[in-house]
Amino acid sequence: MHSDLARIVGEQYVLKDAPAEWTQDASIAMGLRGHADAVVLPATADEVASVVAWCYERGVAIVPRGGGTGYSGGATPAPVPGTAGPEGTVVVALDRLDRIRSFDPGLWRIEVEAGVTTQTIARRARENGLMFPVDPGAAEQSQIGGNIATNAGGPHCFKYGVTRAWVTGVEAVLAPGELVSVGGPTRKDVAGYDLVGLLTGSEGTLGIVTAAWLRLLPAPPHPAVPVACAYPTVDAGCAAIEAVMASGVVPATIEYLDAGALAAAAASFPGGLPADAQFLVVCEADSGQADVAELLEALGPGARRHEPRELWRWRDGVGIAVTAVQGGKLSEDIGVPLDRLAEGITGTVEIGLRHGLDACSWGHAGDGNLHSTFLLRPGDREQLAKAEVAVEELFDLAVSLGGTISGEHGLGWLKRGQLHKQWAPAAVRAHRAVKDALDPAGLFNPGKKTA
Numbered sequence: 001m002h003s004d005l006a007r008i009v010g011e012q013y014v015l016k017d018a019p020a021e022w023t024q025d026a027s028i029a030m031g032l033r034g035h036a037d038a039v040v041l042p043a044t045a046d047e048v049a050s051v052v053a054w055c056y057e058r059g060v061a062i063v064p065r066g067g068g069t070g071y072s073g074g075a076t077p078a079p080v081p082g083t084a085g086p087e088g089t090v091v092v093a094l095d096r097l098d099r100i101r102s103f104d105p106g107l108w109r110i111e112v113e114a115g116v117t118t119q120t121i122a123r124r125a126r127e128n129g130l131m132f133p134v135d136p137g138a139a140e141q142s143q144i145g146g147n148i149a150t151n152a153g154g155p156h157c158f159k160y161g162v163t164r165a166w167v168t169g170v171e172a173v174l175a176p177g178e179l180v181s182v183g184g185p186t187r188k189d190v191a192g193y194d195l196v197g198l199l200t201g202s203e204g205t206l207g208i209v210t211a212a213w214l215r216l217l218p219a220p221p222h223p224a225v226p227v228a229c230a231y232p233t234v235d236a237g238c239a240a241i242e243a244v245m246a247s248g249v250v251p252a253t254i255e256y257l258d259a260g261a262l263a264a265a266a267a268s269f270p271g272g273l274p275a276d277a278q279f280l281v282v283c284e285a286d287s288g289q290a291d292v293a294e295l296l297e298a299l300g301p302g303a304r305r306h307e308p309r310e311l312w313r314w315r316d317g318v319g320i321a322v323t324a325v326q327g328g329k330l331s332e333d334i335g336v337p338l339d340r341l342a343e344g345i346t347g348t349v350e351i352g353l354r355h356g357l358d359a360c361s362w363g364h365a366g367d368g369n370l371h372s373t374f375l376l377r378p379g380d381r382e383q384l385a386k387a388e389v390a391v392e393e394l395f396d397l398a399v400s401l402g403g404t405i406s407g408e409h410g411l412g413w414l415k416r417g418q419l420h421k422q423w424a425p426a427a428v429r430a431h432r433a434v435k436d437a438l439d440p441a442g443l444f445n446p447g448k449k450t451a
Contacts, residue, residue, distance in 0.1 A: 001060070001088065005040050008050045013096070015039040022091055025068040025075040026138075027414060029323075030330060031384075034077030036063065037088035043096040045113075045171055045179055045210035051092055052208065053177025061085030061446050064204035065093045066114065066146025069138040071333070072412025074150060074203045078447040079413065085443050094145050097210060105130060108216045109168070109185055114145025114209050121214065130216040133160035136408075137316070148209050151201035153408040155253040155284075155315075158366035160217075162408070164200045169213040172199055174206070175439050185213050198434070203410050204445040206438040224252060224286040226311045227295050229303035230277035234258065237279035238342040240299050241365050244283055245338070247298040249291045251366065255282040255315065258345050260360025261373075265321040270310045274302065281365065282315065284308075318362055319371070326358070328376040330387040334398035335407030336368045347397045348372040354393075355386040369407035395421055411449045419451040 005014045015022065018036040037060075042048045055062045061084040065075045077091060078084040097113035100120075104110070105128040112121060118132075119139040125132045135154035136142055142152070148170065153162040169183025182195040199209060231237040241254060257265065259278040266273050273280070281299060285291040296303045323329050336344040345361055348370065352359025358375040372394055374387040395405045395415075399422045405415060420428050428451040435442075435449075 002038055004054060005038060005051065005090070008054065009040050009042045009047050013041040013043070018091065021068075022065065022093060023077050025070045025073065027071055027073040027076060027412070029328070030414065032073045032076050032079060032413065034079045035089065036077045036091045039091040039093055041093045041096050045097070045173065048092060048094075048097075048208055048210050049173045049177050049179040051090065052173045052175070055085070055090055056176035056441060056443060059085050059087040059441065059443070061089040061443050062208070063089060063091045063445050064145070064149065064208045065091050066143035066149065067117065067138065067141040069136070069142045070146065070150060070412060071331070071409045072406070073414045074410055074412035074445070074448055075146070076413055080447070083447045085446065092208060094143065094208075094210070097145070100124065101211065108218070109213060110216060111185070111211065111213050112144055113211045114148075115143050118142045118144060118147060125216050126219065129219055131219045132166065132214065132216055133157075134163050134166060144212060144214070145209050148200050148212055149202065149204050150410045153364070153367070153369070155255055155364055158254055158364060159250055159252045164197055166214050167196055167200055167212050168215055170196055170199055170209050171211040172207045172209045175441065175444065179210070183213065187215065201410070203412060203449045205435060205449045206444060208444075220286040222286060222288045224284050224308055225292045226282060226284040226306045226308055227292065227299060227303055228280060228282045228306055228311070229299040230273050231279040231281070232276050234279050234342050234345050237281055238345075240281050241338070241341070243298040243300075244281075244295060245366070247294050249285060249294045249298075250287070251283045251295060252286045253282070253284045253364070254366030255363070256280065256365040257318065257362040258349070258360050260349070260358065261318060261322055261362040264325050264360070265314070265318045268314055268317070268321070270306055270314055271304075282311070322360060322373055322375070326375045327378045329373050330376060330384070330391060331371050331373040332391055332394055333363075333407045333409040334370050334372055334394060334403060334405060336370070336398055336401045336403035338366070338368045340401040340403065341365060341368050341370075343401055344368070344370050344372070344398065344403070348394065351390050351393045351397065355390045357383065357386055357390060359390075364407075367407065368403065413448055416447055416450045423451070
């Protein structure tokens with residue numbers, strides 16, 4: 001295996017012992033580790049195609065990998081023996097596909113390879129008076145290929161949309177090792193089925209995206225201004241969110257923290273919080289001072305402006321603060337309709353109580369996207385077992401509210417086999433048929449995104 005792969009990518013770019021950091025992603029926080037027989041780091045799309053062809057000929061599983069920042073185990077090789085390829089597993093890391101192939105600021109577009117980081121794209125756009133608004137966590141590490149594979153979101157996707165809204169075309173390697181391009185720099189293209197959309201969010205189970213054409217926008221003419229307001233109850237906070245929606249302003253973000261998350265992070269909140277704060281709403285306007293004033297009015301008494309860098313630095317640390325309460329957590333990314341948000345928030349806490357677990361949530365309120373979290377002591381197997389049962393109930397809650405088991409992280413390995421909870425059998429069969437058609441040998445990221 002190793003000598004064959006070395007002839008494709010060069011000996012120094014085949015890691016024979018598959019170091020641990022290449023066989024896990026951010027789901028390692030939940031104890032998920034995989035195994036691979038080799039890690040390869042191709043430098044070009046043609047090398048990726050050759051690696052895939054070699055694997056497909058020999059029944060070797062292919063696990064694409066970007067920055068490793070995903071939370072669902074999508075970049076973790078199948079951890080359970082017998083669920084990968086019959087002849088082993090190869091991780092295909094895309095770090096070396098890091099070129100910006102073309103950039104046309106005047107036409108608001110950029111073509112990048114899969115290994116270019118989200119931060120690099122955003123910075124190049126910003127330097128030229130443009131914006132790429134997709135902002136998943138760990139932008140300095142996450143790569144555009146991984147963003148596309150998971151259809152990544154983030155706080156600003158409330159106004160600007162998730163990754164799919166910014167992808168006009170992709171270059172990808174499909175089975176059994178064919179390099180294809182669908183879409184491109186053209187902004188409108190309805191010539192065939194939406195293969196760009198199909199590959200976006202496919203979590204590497206249908207092929208490997210090697211490059212993408214992205215659309216950009218002129219940066220907003222007004223500086224973004226975040227505003228925040230604390231409330232004594234969940235219902236009061238959710239009523240304020242609905243008031244924001246009814247205000248006529250389109251905020252760039254609408255975020256929330258419930259009482260548990262707020263308790264963990266309140267000490268470092270810029271300017272402090274009222275003693276009775278049990279719920280926090282954070283919005284941001286990038287459309288002028290009049291809209292900032294409208295948001296302040298919609299949020300009600302106690303709402304105030306914040307310095308953007310300070311506020312968002314604090315918001316980025318919420319997950320760390322929650323983890324620090326007991327040393328660990330099991331967190332999921334359910335989504336519900338906005339008018340059922342309060343039920344999702346209180347339901348998370350109630351599920352935790354039933355299982356003897358502290359629970360909280362925070363997330364992207366405007367999208368109804370909750371990071372529902374059960375706090376754990378590291379190494380406590382009994383607590384972890386309870387949390388795994390609680391998560392099953394959490395998925396049931398989301399579906400009962402008309403929502404989804406995954407708002408932005410994808411299914412990966414951790415949510416395999418759960419899709420049937422929200423889809424009818426005919427839809428599940430269609431989902432499986434797509435996989436079978438594009439990956440007939442089942443070698444692309446086996447075990448992931450299953451129904």
